[in-house]
Amino acid sequence: MTEQKKDTVSVIIPTFNRAWTLKRAIDSALAQDYRHREIIVVDDGSTDPTQELLAGYKDQIRVLVQENKGVSAARNLGIQESQGSFIALLDSDDAWEKNKLSCQAAFFQSNPGAMICQTEEIWIRKGKRVNPKKKHKKSSGMIFEPSLRLCLVSPSAVMMRKQLFDQKGMFNEAFPVCEDYDLWLRISHDTPVYLIDIPLTVKTGGHGDQLSASHSQDKYRIQSILDLIESNVLSSDQEQAALNVFKEKCRIFANGCMKRGREKEGAHYLMLAGGKGSS
Template sequence: MIEQKTDTISVIIPTFNRAWTLKRAVDSALAQDYPHREIIVVDDGSTDGTRDLLAGYKDKIRVLVQENKGVSAARNLGIQESQGSFIALLDSDDAWETNKLSCQAAFFQSKPGAMICQTEEIWIRNGKRVNPKKKHKKPSGMIFEPSLKLCLVSPSAVMIRKQLFEQKGVFNEDFPVCEDYDLWLRVSHDTPVYLIDTPLTVKTGGHGDQLSAGHSQDKYRIQSILNLIESNVLSADQEQVALNVFKEKCRIFANGCMKRGREKEGAYYLMLAAGNK
């Protein structure tokens, strides 16, 4: 177990109009065999039956309510109000195996210098289990370069020392999607992200209300890489790799804009790809 002075894990579950699946997430957090935890659900202005559902848990959980500001703001409020030294994020459409927290707690006990780790996942799409593609294979350790092309860290799978947010900042509230990609790049350029190679997180997708379904993710990944390059925290080698991926994503996004008749936007991203701003 984590030593007594830092043994509390704060579980943060952001939700917006997810009453239909939220109960499974909350129940999986309550079912954890790790006893020293608090469960914080942040209701991001839901208008369905979320409040009634959460009221039924009484003092088993803490409920924070805010006007609808997005998942980043909801997670950030939970982090701000948390009491634990460790943060475990759980999306409202995902769930955990009962030993997820205890396995990660044991990992941090065995590796006290670690700041963040994640577990492997079971993927469910449209009600059926699917196998992740090879490109989605999670690396362990210094994962910055492979993480530039696509997000290789899942919010529901991570556990993070709270002090890491103090060092790297929290989720970017200007990003409606890819806010996790943005944070993991800020973290992973100089911090190992370790993998517990056991599937303890059940990641569910395919439903119509997923945020990624309504936004172009590459647009926000481009902005995230640009912000990171301009922050001057990367080594020369990291900056060159990031710049190469940045240009590639700009070209791909620009071509997509052109095909959809958005010539002005496409021309702008082609200009970025050429190294002009």
């Protein structure tokens, strides 16, 4: 990784064929009232007018281009090439309120032992604001066990010390989805994830090109939990909690496979639900 600049926040925006919404994300990063920042856009092999859009920003942003390898590889490249001591992730279909970075930077200044924090969010679905369900409510601190069932950390809401990637590893490039769920579990089993209870991130969903719409998320969550159990880093209570959720997700996914005529795959996950196994 490159030499780090103290207090600089490196904003990493991965994108693939998102020219239709990317400008909003970049503009919200450029509009931040926190000036110690760099903005890195990683074009993951786009074939739409993304490059023409990015060219218009000239030296306001750094642009990295790679062949299409997925969002994890794009984020990882941006992180590896970044110069800041802090990393702030921003998905290309999301946006920030103008004081998002300054609010999180102030939190880290006041809490020098903290490694990662996230803000609350405004959710937009199909152009309309919606309220998150009770199960999506974020907590602050040691969030590992509630995070097993569903992802309670949003990439676009996060700021973290870059050194945390040295300790926990990067995004898993083998995961087309749930790569964030996987990283947050690796972090949160022994690291508090703090919440700034102010909605400073605008999270947009409901469009057809979202990765989560085209892949089974439970399949990758199952693999993530299994990898974590087998890494032997969990406490006995955490391991039991992880095992319980692992078996539950295996059963749910197996039933879904059976309903869709994928009997062999379903039988495999039913077997995993009966014992820890490996997939």
